[in-house]
Amino acid sequence: MLIFVKKTMILLNTTFYLDQRVIDEWHAWVQAFYFPLMAKSATFVNPMIYRIHQQEKQEEAVSFAIQFSASSLHDLELWEKELNAMMLSSLNEHFGESALCFSTVLESWPQTT
16 A cells, blocks of 8 residues: 655745846846855755736836745754845845845645545
8 A cells, every 4th residue: 555645845935126227136146146055055945036027017126036945844944043144144235225035934735626
């Protein structure tokens, strides 16, 4: 008899709100700093960048979401204690108020048919 165990998926989602003038510089920062920072932990994998389409178009700003998969909620403790502070410090140093962000943790929920 085979038994299948459903494993929940944990996603760390960080939404960035950017001044239009810093998009290219921010994207370079993500590639050079943020992705390598998260890769150091070896617990955050499969980074994805999404542009957020807003209902009301804003000429001065644009939003992006970056998601990483994590293996457990326990892995997020490392992010909360060390990586998040490093990311926020670097973001503020490079962009000041031209780039703001907030993070949420998503956990998959079982579906019923």
